[in-house]
Amino acid sequence: MLRARRVLPSFSKTLIQQQQLHLPSSLSNSKHALLTNDTTSNLHQSLLQMSLRGHAINFRHYNALLNECVAKRAFREGKRLHAHIIKTHYPQSVYLRTRLIVFYNKCDCLEDARRVLDEMPERNVVSWTAMISAYSQRGYAYEALHLFVQMLRSGTEPNEFTFASVLTSCAGSMGFFSGRQIHSLIIKCNYEAHVYVGSSLLDMYAKDGKVHEARSIFECLPERDVVSCTAIISGYAQLGLDEEALVLFRQLQGEGMQSNYVTYTSVLTALSGLAALDHGKQVHNHVLRSEVPSFVVLQNSLIDMYSKCGNLTYSRRTFDAMHERTVISWNAMLVGYSKHGEGKEVLELFMKMREEKKVKPDSVTILAVLSGCSHGGLEDKGLDIFYDMTSGKIEVEPETEHYGCVVDLLGRAGRVEEAFEFIKKMPFEPTAAILGSLLGACRVHSNVGIGEFVGHRLLEIEPENAGNYVILSNLYASSGRWEDVRSLRDQMLNKAVIKEPGRSWIELDQVLHTFHASDRSHPRREEVSGKVKELSIKFKEAGYVPDLSCVLHDVDEEQKEKILLGHSEKLALSFGLIATPESVPIRVIKNLRICVDCHNFAKLISKIYGREVSLRDKNRFHRFVGGKCSCGDYW
């Protein structure tokens, strides 16, 4: 012992001290205090010296050394240790080999981990589970499930660890094994009420869109913790059920749930969807006050929340304050500028990103930049970037969506023929989204020739989309082709389905006021629809002409006008005018694209009342000031 202490570096000293103190084999508290950075590089030497000097290297040594390698992700040292273990000592140890699987997983070397499992003379539930969870954690769902099946075939019974891991890989049916089958196995093995298994299980159902099943699993859990609560909240948020997510978050918070950074991240996603700025600020305050560590993911979702709530200044402030940024941080910020039509800011930030070189742009980055150029009227810059991508100067493979951005870019700039030629030259058949974007351009720039061709092609691919009929009909109406308008309307009535009813809302003192078309549900509906009428009379005096081509119903003009005045965004705008102080902008959110007539209406509010209006629709932000919109009437 004494000799060893003299010649061996500090790493082995740790071991010796630990043995003398009869500590458990993990180095627990002592490891950080006693180890220096160069210790693991001395590992091999230490081992050699120990065996040369006749010291028995026992299980405990190996385990401690392995723990070190896991903690430090010391790959080369771990590999040497592995060789040592297999060649000289404990070749049969299931325990040590399982630790090696964990070690290789931590080093992101699944192939090495798998080799350890495959070479194990015998396996137990822990070694199977270690490998299954390695696959699950790294996103290899197929491999995880496949191994799970092999485990069952081998006659090993899974435990709660196995189920919690394997369920992560079960979202959707994997063909040979479904989440439901695993669920029944869990019931059979009596793990359904286990918190870890339960949260994994409810998460699986939620990711599969089965939110009711997820909720009932959640409600049946005998105990709840942060993770299970977060899982159900984020389940709602990920499905776009933002209000449900918010309501549940507040309820669970009231019941004493201790939120952590994942919880906040999830609820922020819901608040982004709702554009609930007041709630968002409140959550941000909670984060600051509760001293939840500010992890990158949380900050990313704050950037996104502020930008989707219309406050780019706060987004940028969050972005600038970050010590570490991932590609998602950059993307969230770029998307923010892009949706607000701030093309210049998009390019500047993109340049900064490329200069810093800390983070590599990915496909989403380029999408954000291209659509930013498009919405910001910088089409030539956008085209340059697209060609940098096709020539390999930007290392991102162009995808369908990138081509779509270029079509949008050209079309928006009025270069409709060029956009059409571009589509013909694409290496794939145009998608409905791409044709729809060109059709929109044809409507704005009154190109009936191409519009008609593209429109009919689109109606063949997507006959169920009512929006396509409306745009093509607008185009016909603009050139007085009423016969075609009528026939289009008949086709639409036969084939189209209205998937999502139009809905607009506005946040007032942390309460969301939602309006549907021709709303009858809001408590102040009489007052609100009275205000819409009043405004329309006032605006007509200022030259407003209702754009009846936005209504495709087969009714007389008076009826059409009535339908137009019932649009949800007009109700929300008028409510904003009544209920908010003159000093603040009116912030309205719509779940679909805003219609031309409501866009005109908002312009007039900004002009005649001198109120700034911020309207977020499905695609982007519209900021109305003095009768003009930041989108330049193209959206």
Place this chain on the structure above:
DNA sequence: CTAGGGTTAG
């Protein structure tokens, strides 16, 4: 020795 929830885009 093995375990669950999270951020951008569409």
